[in-house]
Amino acid sequence: MTITLYELVGKDETRPFSPHCWKVAMALAHKGLDWTSVKTPFTGITGIEGAGKTVPVIRDGERIVSDSFQIALYLEKTHPDRPALFGGPGGEAMARFVESWTQTQLNAVLGMAAVMDIHDCLSPTDQTYFRKSREARFGATLSEAKERGVEKLPELRGRLQPLRAMFAHQPYIGGQTPLFADYIVFGSLQWIRIVSPDPLLERDDPVLDWFDRCLDLHDGLGRKTPAAA
Amino acid sequence: MTITLYELVGKDETRPFSPHCWKVAMALAHKGLDWTSVKTPFTGITGIEGAGKTVPVIRDGERIVSDSFQIALYLEKTHPDRPALFGGPGGEAMARFVESWTQTQLNAVLGMAAVMDIHDCLSPTDQTYFRKSREARFGATLSEAKERGVEKLPELRGRLQPLRAMFAHQPYIGGQTPLFADYIVFGSLQWIRIVSPDPLLERDDPVLDWFDRCLDLHDGLGRKTPAAA
Incomplete structure (x- = not known):
């Protein structure tokens, strides 16, 4: 049974950009699972599969799961024979730390610094919703928010220091090979x-070297969506 | 066979303070192992057991291991039947991320902000060595370094945001119970x-609530050394 992934797009449906949806796409590929993508604008999210107010959402047969972390846990549980996404209970717990780090230290700034770029990607209907919310x-x-975010980018580059220090020991957050924790951070840079x-x-x-390694994973899945020009 | 832990002390030998030695003390207690502590001043570190230039160092029979992370890996490998310190390969890899985060985001600032306090704890001989190095x-x-560190304390409090966000999901970095990753961060606050x-x-x-939980662990091991007054 092919899994359905509802993922966020703007006016160009070939360019999914949500960090949280990218985490799930990478997790599905990591597990070697097939999926079909349902391209979803901001104003199309409410009520998807009755699942609530955010994407990603997946349908796997009768099962609906939303929230990227919950989806990764679901995939790990339903496909224990496929490559691990967490690498045991310690990795599952610490992936929450990586998620919290990414959300508070990176995404909070990135979401402001890139807010006009995100706005400009959207269809007119979504732009109205996005600006207001x-x-x-x-x-x-939006332009004030962008200014605030851009001001904090040098600080954000400093906040990536833990990754740089970690690379002295291993090429991925997951160790010698990537785990879901890598996809959590990857999602933000891919966004x-x-x-x-x-x-x-x-x-x-x-x-950037680590990000390039992540872009190469799973037959270059991340690279198939070209960078903004 | 009782393990020997060489740990750093100042002029009051009952108050070991090194963050890295505290990680190991907590890891030994976590594994339910007995150990004896060899109190070591800064100027007594060189050449301990031929192991090099830093503490902690442990001797376990004929085996000498230095570096807190290497010691935790050694304990996990030699006592797989005792409570896990990493919780699998994912937890081992991500503990490196937590270590890198702690070193770069917390310890770099704390080591400056508390530099005069550390100096004042030491014996006169160690004070001379410490000030120079x-x-x-x-x-x-030292007083300029302290000033720089203290200036950054508000930023450091912000850098702890990942922990605060994580507590919405779980009480410890290790999940429902602590793992070595908790002791990595605990070591810094205990220091x-x-x-x-x-x-x-x-x-x-x-x-602070999490830190209190950590101080209570292993029969209140961390609390047995009273806070500075």
Whole structure:
């Protein structure tokens, strides 16, 4: 049975960009599972499969699962014979730390710095929704939010220092090979790669080497969506 | 056979304070192993058991192991029947991420902010060594280094946000129970608790609740060394 993945797109349906949907796409590929993608605009999310208010959502036969972490747990549980996404109970617990780190230290800044780029990717209907909901969330206009985010980008580059230090020991957060924790961080950099033409990192940043390794995984799945130009 | 742990002390030998030695003490207690502590001043480290230039070092029979992470790996391998320190290969890999995060995001600042407190804990001979080596490392006097560190404490409190977000899912970095990754972060807060009378965190910070849980572990091992007054 092929899994259905509902993933976020803008006006170009060939360019899914949501960090959380990318985590799931990479997790599905990691497990060697087939899936079909249902391209979903922001204003098409509510009520997908009755699952609520966010993407990703997957349907696997009769089973509906939403939330990227829950989906990864579901895939690990239903396909224990396929390559591991967590590598045991310690890896499952610490992937939550990696998720919390990514959300609070990276995504909070990236979501502001790239807010105009994201807006510009969307269909007109989605743009109206996005502007209203984000201006309410940030308590600022989109361009003010962008300015705030861009100001924090140098600090964000510093916050990636744990990855750089870790590379002295191993090439992936998962060790010698990637695990779901890698896809959590990958999702954020892939999001920005797809929506924004501005380079986020310095060309010689070892984090970019890791990101390139991730883009090569699973027959270059991540690379199949070209970078924003 | 009782394990010997060489751990750093200042002029009061009952108050071991090194973050890295605390990781190992907690790991030994986690495994339910007996150990005897050899109290070691900074100027007594060189040449311990021929192992090199840092503590912790353990001797287990004929085996000498140095470096806190290597010691934890050694304990996990030699005592697979005791409670797990890593919880599988994923947990082992991600503990490296937690270590890199702790070193770069926390310890780098804490080591400067508390540098005078650490200095003041030491014997006169160690104080001379410490001042010279730290002034060379920081390229600044100890009081300048302290000033730089203290300035960054508000930012450091922000860098703990990943832990606060994670607590929505689980009480420990290791999940429902602690793993070595918890002891990595615990070691840093315990270090500051023992050397510095200045409160590092706000009283209502959820990170303090987690730290209290860690202090209670293993019959209150961490609490047996009272906080600096």
